[in-house]
Amino acid sequence: DTEVTQTPKHLVMGMTNKKSLKCEQHMGHRAMYWYKQKAKKPPELMFVYSYEKLSINESVPSRFSPECPNSSLLNLHLHALQPEDSALYLCASSQAGGLANYGYTFGSGTRLTVV
Amino acid sequence: QQQVKQSPQSLIVQKGGISIINCAYENTAFDYFPWYQQFPGKGPALLIAIRPDVSEKKEGRFTISFNKSAKQFSLHIMDSQPGDSATYFCAASSGRGGGNKLTFGTGTQLKVEL
Numbered sequence: 129d130t131e132v133t134q135t136p137k138h139l140v141m142g143m144t145n146k147k148s149l150k151c152e153q154h155m156g157h158r159a160m161y162w163y164k165q166k167a168k169k170p171p172e173l174m175f176v177y178s179y180e181k182l183s184i185n186e187s188v189p190s191r192f193s194p195e196c197p198n199s200s201l202l203n204l205h206l207h208a209l210q211p212e213d214s215a216l217y218l219c220a221s222s223q224a225g226g227l228a229n230y231g232y233t234f235g236s237g238t239r240l241t242v243v
Numbered sequence: 244q245q246q247v248k249q250s251p252q253s254l255i256v257q258k259g260g261i262s263i264i265n266c267a268y269e270n271t272a273f274d275y276f277p278w279y280q281q282f283p284g285k286g287p288a289l290l291i292a293i294r295p296d297v298s299e300k301k302e303g304r305f306t307i308s309f310n311k312s313a314k315q316f317s318l319h320i321m322d323s324q325p326g327d328s329a330t331y332f333c334a335a336s337s338g339r340g341g342g343n344k345l346t347f348g349t350g351t352q353l354k355v356e357l
Contacts, residue, residue, distance in 0.1 A: 234286035
């Protein structure tokens with residue numbers, strides 16, 4: 129299995145809703161990432177988990193809450209989002225650490241619309 | 244502070260031609276330089292990557308040229324095909340344990356015309 133699976137593919141939520149994005153990989157990768165991508169822009173790093181521990185938080189607002197229940201799963205909990213948070217949310221994974229292990233595998237993303 | 248500059252922003256190439264996308268970086272700690280290809284509605288997919296101890300890497304029609312002293316690297320797509328029409332991102336990283344943070348360029352929208 130060489131894929132990163134993200135669900136749902138599309139999500140529309142109101143500003144008072146609580147929702148979660150899910151990401152799963154079975155490649156044995158020990159680093160997992162959340163990226164946010166706006167149209168015609170590069171992905172922007174949000175969070176990095178390494179060995180199931182949060183290692184990087186790029187000053188993301190607290191309305192985004194990541195969770196890594198185990199080495200294969202990564203969640204992003206959403207609460208009280210704003211319309212400007214509408215974007216493609218990408219999950220990625222890679223083997224953590226070491227010069228030989230820099231390849232990222234991205235999922236297809238969740239297209240989030242906040243209304 | 245943008246650490247990886249990419250040009251051009253958009254590129255139109257005729258079928259069979261050569262597509263060239265350039266990137267420049269500032270952080271000398273970067274030691275891994277991948278290129279990603281992204282189709283609409285999909286996540287980026289790793290296309291080809293290079294490390295600074297190599298000046299060129301070729302995989303099929305795709306070649307990375309790397310100039311360490313100039314802190315520049317480029318992607319060449321030979322015999323460009325309409326199916327190559329996508330957005331291309333260069334990236335760079337420097338990771339030592341605990342995951343590897345990728346810094347992306349701004350992207351190039353490539354269109355290959357018949």
